[in-house]
Amino acid sequence: MSGNRIARVIKIALIGTVAIAVFGFATMSLWNWLMPALFGLRPIGFWQALGLLVLSKILFGGFHRHEGRDMNWRRRMLERWEQMTPEERERFRSDIRRRPLETT
Numbered sequence: 001m002s003g004n005r006i007a008r009v010i011k012i013a014l015i016g017t018v019a020i021a022v023f024g025f026a027t028m029s030l031w032n033w034l035m036p037a038l039f040g041l042r043p044i045g046f047w048q049a050l051g052l053l054v055l056s057k058i059l060f061g062g063f064h065r066h067e068g069r070d071m072n073w074r075r076r077m078l079e080r081w082e083q084m085t086p087e088e089r090e091r092f093r094s095d096i097r098r099r100p101l102e103t104t
Helices: 002-039 046-061 066-083 086-098
Strands: none
Touching (some): 002 046
16 A cells, blocks of 8 residues: 555656646747747746746745635535525525626
8 A cells, every 4th residue: 555655656746747847848938939039038948937937826826726715615505505494595596696797
């Protein structure tokens, strides 16, 4: 069992390393193809491309996981729904139908 776990960790680490290398190379290639021609900027190297990816993740994406948060919301909503009486469920449905769609 322990050997299987070690093999799985090595496999995940290898896939992660390859993914980081591919994204870094893609970022470097796109930057070096577009930015000098469009804006007159200098080409960047692989490590600068990785740094750019990390910086953009920090500034625009953060480091939180979306899946867990969405699943927790669904689980809590299902628990609330199961505790409602049929009258409360019908009132909830009618309130949702009357509510206008948000456009934000």
